[in-house]
Amino acid sequence: MDEKWINQLLSIELFKDIEKEELKSVLSCLKSSIKNYKKRDIITIEKDKLTGIGVVLEGEVSVSKETLDGDRVMMSRVKRGDLFGEIDAFSKDGWLSTVEAYTDCTILFLHPDKIVGVCNKACEGHKNLIQNMLQIVAKKALSLNEKVEILSLKSIRKKISTYLIQQYSINNSLIFDIPLKRNELAEYILVSRPSLSRELINMKEEGIIDFHRSSFRIIDLKSLRECLG
Structure with a gap:
């Protein structure tokens, strides 16, 4: 493997x-x-069939699932240095989602059986790898739980408010850029883009938030939290 990839990994x-x-x-x-x-x-x-756990070396990929109604739900965007397929490897049911190249990208694939199974060499590096993988899977499970929380909500305003509060917590700032474009955010929270845009404008006019493209500013955090009630 090229030395530049080794240093990046x-x-x-x-x-x-x-x-x-x-x-x-x-x-x-x-x-x-x-x-x-x-x-x-x-x-x-x-x-x-699962072919390997993916590590994004360059570029970005999008991860999505299809609902029973045939709707496409954006699950996440995976950027350089991040993984996809780690939960799939533990499920043994093949790929749990569809992964598409969001940009030109380079992907490192790792054989899943060697990570979730037993290695005859049992080297120290392999032990560290398994421990790291378990920590990553635990974090991904928490992220999926946040996604389920949003999808379970009926109100578009509650979906938007929950997502923005999650981003506020992640960034620890009232001003932040979200990792999704407008159509991707609509897919992520499972609403139509016109409905999303209309509700965002309503919240802006009410002085709760301000936004430009993917940049958001929470003006009234108290009112945003009250939207969840």
Whole structure:
């Protein structure tokens, strides 16, 4: 593997506390491979056989699921240094979602059986990798729980308010950029884009929030929280 990828991998959460030479050995054990994709290429399809846990080396990918009604629900955007497919690997049911190249991207794939299964070498680097993976899966479970919380709400205003309060907590600031474009946010909270835009404008006119494209400012946090009542 190219030395530049090795150096980049040392800085991501999955390979935390693993030395450089150990990492090279672990990657060999995991039967790692690198693939390049063009923007809008389909990387995985929901319910297909799981081919490997993906690590985004360059670019971004979008993760989505299809509802029983045939609607597409945006689950997340995965950026450089982040993973996709880690929960899928533990489920043993194949890909749980569809992953599409949001931009041109380079993906490192790791053989799932070598991570969630038993390694005969049982090296220290591999042990650290498994511990890191479990921490990442735990965080992803919390994130999915937040997503379920939003989808369970009936009111569009409650969905928007819940999402913005989550982003406020993540950024620890009343001013922040959200990681989704307007149409992606509509998909994420499962509402139509016109309905989303209309409610955002209403909240802006009421002096609760202000926004421009993906930049938001919470003007009245108390009123925003009261929207959840």
